[in-house]
Amino acid sequence: MVMPSSDTPALAFDDFxxxxxxxxxxxxxxxxxxxxxxxxxxxxxxxxxxxxxxRDEILDAVWGHRHVTPGVLNRIMTLLRHALGEEAQAPRYLHTLHGVGYRFDLPAPHLPGASAEASVEERRHAAERRTSMSPTVPATTSRRGWWPRAALVLVLVVALLGTGVWFKRQVWVARPAPPSPAGAVATPTLIVMPLKPIGGRADGDIAAGLSDELISALARIQGLRVIARESTSLATVQPAEVATLVSRLGISHTLEGSLRQSGEQLRIHLRLNDARNGRTLWTQDYDRNANDVLALQREVAQAVATALTLKLGLAKVPAQKGGDAGFLRRYFAAQALLRTPASAAGEAVERAETEFRQLVQLRPYDARAHAGLAVALDMRAFSRPPLAAGLRAEAAQEAALAQRLDPSLADPYRVQASAACRGNRWEDCVRLFEQAGAAAPSDSQPYFQYAMALAALGYLDRAEALMRHNIERDPLNPSWRFGHGRLLDTLGRHEQARAQLELGRPFAPYARWFNAVWRKDYAQAAAIADKLGDSVDSPAYERLYKPSYVAATGALRDPSLWPQVETELRASERETGLMNFLRVLAPEAPAHAPALIAGLDQVRERSYSSWDLLLWTRDLAYLRKDPAFQDYLRDNGLLAYWKRHGFPKQCRPHADGAACD
Structure with missing residues (x-):
């Protein structure tokens, strides 16, 4: 990569x-x-x-001509904008050039006496004069012009001395770039409506599966924003939701269609509409054999992109045969089982595992079947702790095999990333989640897990920014509201967290209970605790934990009741084999910080929900003040990672460890 010469080892602008x-x-x-x-x-x-x-120049220069999907660069730009404190919709430094790439601009300098209404050309000439200044002031400088220039140099020198950076010859201040062209076209935003099956019930599985494939393929197109799968599914249940999304998210286009099956033949009809006026922009029929349906997604994505007059940026997905219609139907049905609501998740995942095993036997070289089996095994390990080691070892084998058969699939990277995080291999954890997200831009799961991995590393601000970014692309998915709310609570921003958690209802009531406790709204906490497990859709663990939540709510009002809470805590722990996390609120909790830290670490190693965020919660500072926290940072590799990649915002080096607020 071309770097500035040794004469310009640093660049200063604003307070950066x-x-x-x-x-x-x-x-x-x-x-x-x-x-x-x-x-x-x-x-x-x-x-x-x-x-x-x-984009190609950036990928070639930084990634060295290796095959990298465009989503990797998208994520990197999001991280850079967060670090520079700006949003993509209102950039100050990093500008997106749709259909081209990116440009870095420096802010125009403010010169004494210059009018706020100064023209772009005047600012450009002023910047040129400023760039040409020498750090030393010539003896012939007039009294009138000496002070502004000397002050400017002094400010830059002091700022750089404060950061330990000194220039060998002169401060590098580049001239600002010309403004973006007027009338730039907004990024097209597409929602892919589920294909409507025409025919028997069997067509429904293929139609739903192909709809997901189209979303995933179209999400890889450079310059096109595609609403994520989860929000699309929720929006299309009620037609009114689509209309709401059109106005709320600025959806510009809809892709609608139908699928008809006759034996092994498929006819797919697609229609691209302008969402703002309902006008049909493009329509196309595809007649294909069922064996070609999975390869069809790329052809359709290219046709839609052409109709939208976009520059193509599709990842190089190998054309693959999907098998006969019966195989496809079973594959899509097994995938659907992995997205079953939590109340029946255990049984559904076991059924999915059985189905994927049979599909692997039918077609041993089908990468997607092996990937599906890897995910099912990994999910079963979560719900079956005694079998977890064996299940995860087999999941790793299946993921590696699927990856060798087809490196473009996202699920193998996700399974491997989760294993790396559990094993404290943080470099691999971050890299593999990046690859998983880039391979499936429309899938929320790898991005959600990546955000939680960043939070486990202590990078709470980056994790929160990633949650916020994904709410924009997947606004109806309650898991993002839950995750965002949990991170905001962790950061101590409880009122903002409350708003997000309410939008995510009825998802995870325990998160709303803790939020009410942080806000000291014990009346609401009591109401939430009383309703735990009442719904027929409530997971079994809610009913198991309800007595402890009810008792803890009373004890928060009357501390003399904590002995009763202890009885309920022990009862739930005997049933689950895990620490009950209400212990962090007990009056004697600071004295037991080492045991609590160990329990939260056990939760993280199991990939168990978001409970390990309690370790970083602002309201539980006593955990980070205990010496056991320093052991946690060293033993789990966090401190070593921070020294290589930078400390989180709330932490700083201290002695041979770190001090965290």
């Missing part, structure tokens, strides 16, 4: 400094946590302010 030599981004003198690839992208763009870089 890009330290190229030290590969650091500093703000106000503090180093920000930034992944190595993210810094490389920033350095590439910043070495030529105002210069447009295509």
């Amino acid at each position: 400094v890009i330290d190229f030599a030290g590969r650091r981004l500093l703000r106000g003198g503090q180093a920000l946590a930034l992944e190595p690839k993210a810094f490389s992208v920033l350095a590439l763009l910043a070495q030529g302010p105002g210069q447009a870089f295509t």
Whole structure:
């Protein structure tokens, strides 16, 4: 990658400094946590302010011509914007050039006496004059012009001395780039409606499965925003929701269609509409044998992109045969079992595992069948702790086999990423989740798990930003509201968390209970505890834990009742074999911090929900003040990772460990 010369080892702007030599981004003198690839992208763009870089140029320069899907760069740009404190909709430094790539701009400098209404051309000439200044002031400088220039140099020198960065010759201040062209076209936003089966019930499975495949394929197109699968499914249950999404998210186009099956022949009819006026822009019929239906997704994606007049950026997905119609139907049905509501998840996952095993026997070289089996095994390990080791070992084998057969599939990366996180192999954890998200941009699961992995690493701000970003692309999915609310509570932003958790109802009432406790709204906490497990759809563990939540709510009002809570805590722990996390609220909890930290670490190693976030919760600072927390950071590799990639915002180096607020 081309880097600035040794004469310009750093770039200062606003309160940021890009330290190229030290590969650091500093703000106000503090180093920000930034992944190595993210810094490389920033350095590439910043070495030529105002210069447009295509996506291919960035990928080639930073990733070295290796096959990388476009979603990887999208995620890196999101992380950079978060680090620089800006949003994609209102960029100050990083500008998206739709259909081209990205450009880094420096803010126009403010000159004494300059009018706020100064033209772009005037600011450009002013920047040129500023760029040409020398750090030393010539003896012939007039009294009138000396002070502004000297003050500017002094401010830059002091700022850089404070960060430990010194320029060999002069401060590098590049001129701002020209503004974006007027009238730039907004990014097209597409919602893919589920294909309507025409014929017998059997067509429904293929129609639903192909709809998911189309969403996944279209989500890889550069310059096209596609509503994620979960929100699409929820929106299309009620037609009114689609209309709401059109206005709320600025949906510009809808893709609708139908599927008819006659024996082994499929006819797929697709229609692209302008969502704002209902006008049909493009229509097409496809007649294919069922063996070709999975390869059909790429052809359709390209046709839709052409109709939208977009530059194509599809990942190189190998054309593959999907098997006969019966095989496809069974595959899609097994996939659907893995998305069954929580109340029946255990039974459904076991059925999915059985089905995927049979599909693997039918077609030993079908990558998707092996990937599905890997996911099912990994999910079973979560619900069957005594069998977890064996199930996860087999899941790893199946994931590796699926990956060898087809490296473009997302599920194998996700299974491997989860294993890496549990094993404290954080470099692999981050890399594999990046690959999983890039391979399936429309799938919420890898992004959600990646955000939780960042939170487990202590990067709470980055995790929260990722949750917020995915709410925009998947607004009806309650899991994002739940995750966002949990992270906001962890950060101490309880009122904002309450709003998100309410939007995610009835998902995870225990999260709303803790939020009410943090806000000291014990009346609401009591109401939530009283209703735990009442619904027929409630998972069994809610009914199991209800007595402890009811008792804890009373004890928060009257601390003399905590002995009764202890009785309920022990009863639930005997049933589950896991610590009851209400213990963190007990009056004597600080004295038992080492045991609580160990219990929360056990939860993280099991990938058990979001309970390990309690370790980072602002309201539970006593956990991070205990010496056992330092052992946790060292033993689990967090401290070593931070030293390589930067400390989280709430932590800083201290002695041979870290001090975390």
